Amino acid sequence: RFTAERRAELHPLAWLPFGAGPRNCIGLRFALLQAKIVLAKLIKKFRIVPCQQTKVPIEFEETTVISPKGGVTVELQLREL
Template sequence: GPPSYETISKMQYLDMFLKESLRLHPVAPVGPGRTAQESSTVMGVHIPKGMSVRCNIYSIHMDPEHWGPPDPSLFCPERFTAERIAKRHPMAWLPFGAGPRNCIGIRFALMEAKMTLACLVKKFSVESCSETQIPLVHVAKSTVQPEKGVTVRLTRRNVMVNNTE
């Protein structure tokens, strides 16, 4: 039958896979702007009162200080093992923002994506095809959008399916 919440919660590699996917392809590569309420100096940079400040999430997600080795541009789900997460700065992974104004639906969004992926790969093999753009080329927009979309081939798996699905 369909995977349960408990089953999905135990799928550690699925969680690592999804988080690495979001690191390489954040939905919003630049965070929302914040306006400085008072003048401040952060790491030697003066920020005057009233200045708008935005976080370049994509640059943080590609910083070798947080994401190497291997090369930060390579897909490596093992970056999200418990040991590696514990050693990394807590603000190094920001696909949902952080702090008091982060996305309130993080847990729901991640669970929904995991459930969808688990159901998909249960019934289909996902393969590249001649139309698959490798590597993906992104269009410069406010969201990370693949230039030609993402085209893959789905091949139905030969699995026994009960009559209730």
């Protein structure tokens, strides 16, 4: 049942815990919308600038996703509106 040959025969969308398509998790779209609103408010209120701890050029590590080694340190400066 769990061999590599058997898994190759299965449809890729046969089992998804949160579904796929129009009937997927109802909270997904709401969470993405909230994240976009928070990001827009942050960008509107603050300016993102590099600080002394920011490594230039950024070195990346390749894991499941490509991400900067050790993270990216930035400074938030309040914008004058």
